Each structure stands twice: as structure tokens, then as C-alpha cells.
Amino acid sequence: MGLIDAMLAGDRRALARTISIVEHGGTDAQLALGKLYRYTGQAHVVGVTGPPGAGKSTLVNELALELRRRSATVAIIAVDPTSPFTGGAILGDRIRMQPLGHDPHIFVRSMATRGQLGGVARATSDVVNVLDAASFSTIIIETVGAGQAEVEIARQAHTTVVVEVPGQGDDVQAIKAGILEIADIFVVNKADREEAGKTQRQLQTMLQLGHTHDPQWSPPILSTVATSGKGVPEVVDALARHRRWLSESGKLDTRERERVRRELFQLVEYLISEQIDQRVPAADQTALLDRIRAHRIDPYSAAKELIQRALDGTS
Amino acid sequence: MGLIDAMLAGDRRALARTISIVEHGGTDAQLALGKLYRYTGQAHVVGVTGPPGAGKSTLVNELALELRRRSATVAIIAVDPTSPFTGGAILGDRIRMQPLGHDPHIFVRSMATRGQLGGVARATSDVVNVLDAASFSTIIIETVGAGQAEVEIARQAHTTVVVEVPGQGDDVQAIKAGILEIADIFVVNKADREEAGKTQRQLQTMLQLGHTHDPQWSPPILSTVATSGKGVPEVVDALARHRRWLSESGKLDTRERERVRRELFQLVEYLISEQIDQRVPAADQTALLDRIRAHRIDPYSAAKELIQRALDGTS
Numbered sequence: 288m289g290l291i292d293a294m295l296a297g298d299r300r301a302l303a304r305t306i307s308i309v310e311h312g313g314t315d316a317q318l319a320l321g322k323l324y325r326y327t328g329q330a331h332v333v334g335v336t337g338p339p340g341a342g343k344s345t346l347v348n349e350l351a352l353e354l355r356r357r358s359a360t361v362a363i364i365a366v367d368p369t370s371p372f373t374g375g376a377i378l379g380d381r382i383r384m385q386p387l388g389h390d391p392h393i394f395v396r397s398m399a400t401r402g403q404l405g406g407v408a409r410a411t412s413d414v415v416n417v418l419d420a421a422s423f424s425t426i427i428i429e430t431v432g433a434g435q436a437e438v439e440i441a442r443q444a445h446t447t448v449v450v451e452v453p454g455q456g457d458d459v460q461a462i463k464a465g466i467l468e469i470a471d472i473f474v475v476n477k478a479d480r481e482e483a484g485k486t487q488r489q490l491q492t493m494l495q496l497g498h499t500h501d502p503q504w505s506p507p508i509l510s511t512v513a514t515s516g517k518g519v520p521e522v523v524d525a526l527a528r529h530r531r532w533l534s535e536s537g538k539l540d541t542r543e544r545e546r547v548r549r550e551l552f553q554l555v556e557y558l559i560s561e562q563i564d565q566r567v568p569a570a571d572q573t574a575l576l577d578r579i580r581a582h583r584i585d586p587y588s589a590a591k592e593l594i595q596r597a598l599d600g601t602s
Numbered sequence: 603m604g605l606i607d608a609m610l611a612g613d614r615r616a617l618a619r620t621i622s623i624v625e626h627g628g629t630d631a632q633l634a635l636g637k638l639y640r641y642t643g644q645a646h647v648v649g650v651t652g653p654p655g656a657g658k659s660t661l662v663n664e665l666a667l668e669l670r671r672r673s674a675t676v677a678i679i680a681v682d683p684t685s686p687f688t689g690g691a692i693l694g695d696r697i698r699m700q701p702l703g704h705d706p707h708i709f710v711r712s713m714a715t716r717g718q719l720g721g722v723a724r725a726t727s728d729v730v731n732v733l734d735a736a737s738f739s740t741i742i743i744e745t746v747g748a749g750q751a752e753v754e755i756a757r758q759a760h761t762t763v764v765v766e767v768p769g770q771g772d773d774v775q776a777i778k779a780g781i782l783e784i785a786d787i788f789v790v791n792k793a794d795r796e797e798a799g800k801t802q803r804q805l806q807t808m809l810q811l812g813h814t815h816d817p818q819w820s821p822p823i824l825s826t827v828a829t830s831g832k833g834v835p836e837v838v839d840a841l842a843r844h845r846r847w848l849s850e851s852g853k854l855d856t857r858e859r860e861r862v863r864r865e866l867f868q869l870v871e872y873l874i875s876e877q878i879d880q881r882v883p884a885a886d887q888t889a890l891l892d893r894i895r896a897h898r899i900d901p902y903s904a905a906k907e908l909i910q911r912a913l914d915g916t917s
Binding site for chain 1: 632635636639640641642643858859862863865866867869870871872873874875878890891894895897899900901902903904905906908909913
């Protein structure tokens, strides 16, 4: 497949096309990923998450520019798995930020999808592999929205940055969304706001009380004003520090092991449901569902029947 | 199995034990569900969700008491899939509310679990089936926490009540959590607070702007003061009205069809991963993961290998 070779050689159009193929799924995606997988494993994968309006997109752009100054090459994946209400936010912000577009060593890709949570996570993981094979040294996954989606997607990152913003009412958002536990680095953005100190102190208290990601790594709480770039070099320093800690402590190995395991089992599920759709005609699936609804078969027995039929002739 | 017969005959201890078996999973759970499934399909399943501190537990208890006055029998499942920070909330509230415990036609079960999101949803669904077979006419699933978990669990309900509370800052929580779309009924609880009118208006505006669950059902926005019982009969009226609408419009059929399909495919995934754990020794799984991490095999090919091995000798 010339496409993968072209992509590996640095052809940006080939890269964009490979990503589209991979996002689309199916046999072509699996072939492409099979070919490029051996070239992955070099990039530092960074997750950036936080509530809508925290200024994540601006921060991510500033991080990309600072990383470029330090000779990194940067790919940004902006994922938006939330409801139509917050839908356009990332894309809208991104459009305003043209400067990045002119640097050939920064690549930006938006993934706006309303599909299943699992679908977004799987596609994100596949796209990370493509970008990793294409030799980007840092890959930033930016997500917006509610709870579980962030957790799923952040788990794919080596380093997760949780962005908070002052003055969102009584509680910082991390408590509600349950994302405190996934943070390796906290950033209080819009730190020129009056309540910034209060937000910092709340985070500090929460960290003292709470379960953090890893007892051996104490997440720093940094301040930025992303619109002016203030504090951004310190965040990039912290990213590098965390990555170094991951390697030296052996945690990189542990986390990679966990990540690969999770990915493997997700793919098993994905492939099975693909096989069911290929081998069991839709009419037969419907008939089985009707039998469950008529209470003539229970769901567990029906699931076993479906697996049996999907795999007949495979082994 | 005498246990299931005892449970079907109304024995509460047999019911509690059946639920424990089902929660625990495995072959016993599957046998139990296979036996009792034919008795399900009668209950009205109601989901009640909303942010922490909205007074959901109090409201659910008042709903249960009002339903009892109308001769319904009520089972309550309190699910708490969130982080340890909000962890104890439901259970703590529940303990304070002893009155329910003396009525043999009200059954309360808490499910506090920190497991996988999918695991909670599956267990909840199985427990609903047990309670349905045990002839409870209304089953209330109460959830607390962030976004995706509610959506997953609410999908199992026929009627979903989203509880909001006045004075939570600029936005009502439903926008952030993306749960606007799943609401069949809105309840503004603590409606004696000053900002209640504002919350009502915000919800109204959101409904006018937004995508609702179903274009043919316009979710009512009701007010309650759960601590005094005010407004509770109107919520029960709305539950009955929604259920009637579901039947008469044919939506009950459509939703049941969707629910059963989702459940079937979740069980397929569950059974496959169970089979992998049984047939592929842990050492072999680790060896496969090591090969992926060494980039000697790509994850898709590895997943195919795992499926093959798990199913060898099955068909």
C-alpha cells in the first residue's frame, strides 16, 4: 500500500487520508493499522481535558507553539464526544486559530462524532497510532464534556492535563466530573481572574483529601493565561518532567501494559460485533430480538446463540 | 431451584439473595435470569437522575409513598457509579429514611460499585429483571453523578425524571452533563428557594432550543419541595401520563426493542470476555500483550488471535 509509505515519508495528504480510512473503520482500517503499527511507540501522548469554557483550545495551541520552539513536532486531536449543545465549541475555537496551520510540523485534526462512547475512544486510539507512526513527537488529545468520556480518552494518554477555570460556582468541576483521579497536571487557566487563588486552594485541598492518580506523583497545580501565553512554558516543563518520571519510575511500562490490555479487549468486542453483523442476517437478528421480547428466550441464552452463529465456520 | 420459586412467591429474603447472586455474575446469575426472565415485562421502570445535592433520594422516597397510596408496589435501586468523592451520598441519605423499611410492598436496594461503567449498567439491568419478575409494579432506578453513566442507566428506564435544583450557578446542570436529551419529565426540586423561577425558565428555554428525547412528547417541568411532599402527586400523575403515552403512541414497543438490542449486544461482549478468561491462561494473555508492546503484532491481529483461541472447541 503506497499510501502508508507516503505517510511514513512525511506526506501530509497521505497522512490525512490514512486518518480518514482509520476513522471509518472496517477491513481497510485494520490493514492500514497492521502495516503502520510497528512504527508506533515513540510519541509522548498528552491528554488535555476540562469543562467547556476553560480555554482548553487556546491553551493547547499555546502548548503546541511552545513545544515547537523546543523542536518537538506536534499533532493535535480535538475530540468532542458531547451533546449537540456544546457541539460546535472546539471546532469553532479551532477555526479562529489559523496561525498553527502554516507550520508543517504541527498537524491538527478534529473528531466531532455523536457515536457511541466506545466508538470515539477506539477511533481516537487508532488515530493516535497513525500520528505516532508518522513521527510526531508529541500528540495532544483535547476533549471537552462530561465525565466518563474524558476518563476513557484520558486513559490513552501518558500524561493528562486537567484544566480548571476560576469562578464556576462553589466547586471546581473536577469533583463533579470525577476527573480528579486522572490528572497528572492541573492547570488553572484564566489565572488573571479574581477567584484564581481560591480555585488553586480548592484543588490543593482536594489533592490532600483525595485519591490521586499515583501516590508517587504529586500533580503540580500550575497557573496560565493562555490568551497571552503566560505560564505556558512551565506547563511544557511539567509535561517533560512527568514523562521523565514515567520512564524512570517504570510507570510508563505499567501504564502501557494497562493501555494495551484495554485496547486489546475493546478490539475483541469490536471485531465480534462486526462479525455478527456480517454473518447473522438482519432479519435473523430481529427475529431473535422478538423472541426475547416475547419472553420465549432470556437475553443470556440469546447472546450465546448469537455468538455461536456468528462464529460458525470461523474456527 | 427453590430460590427462584420462593422469590416469585413473594419471599423477601429469597428476593434479596437472588439479587446478590445476579449482581455477582457468572453461571449462577445466568441460570437465575434464565429461569425468571419469562415473568418479566410488567413493571414500569422509572429512572431518576440529577446532580448531587438535588434531593433525589428524598424525592424518590416521596414518590414511593405516593405510589403506594395508589396501590402500586415499588422497588428502588439506588446506583452510585461515581467517584469516591460523591460516594457515600445516596447510601447516607437512604439510612436516614427508615419509614420505607416497614412497608412490605416497598423494596430498597443500594448498588454502590466502583467497577466499570458497563459493569454497573449490566448489573442494574439484571436486577431490574429480578424485581420485575418479583411483581413490583414500579421500579425506580436512582442515579447520581456525571454524564455518561446516567445516560447508560437511564436508557434502561421507560420514563426518565431529571431532577434540577435552583441556584447552582449560571447553568442548570443538564446542559453540562448532556442529560437534557434523556429527560421525559423535569422536576425542579427545592422549589421554595428564591431562584426556582429562574431555573424553570432556563429549562423552558433549553427545551425550546434543544433536542428533546422525542419530538412527540414535550417534557413537563414540574416543581416539588420533596421534604414536605409538595408537588409529589403531580410527578406521579406525570409518570402515569408518560407511561400511557408510551403505550398508546407505540413508543413503548420501539424503546423496548432498542433496549433489548442494546442489552443483547452488551451480553455478547460480556460472555466473550468471560470465555477468554476461562480458555486463555493468564500467562498466554500476558505473552500476547508483550508481543503487542514489542510491536511484533498489531492490536487488531492480536484481537483476532485471542478470539480464535477463546472459541476453539466451542463450535
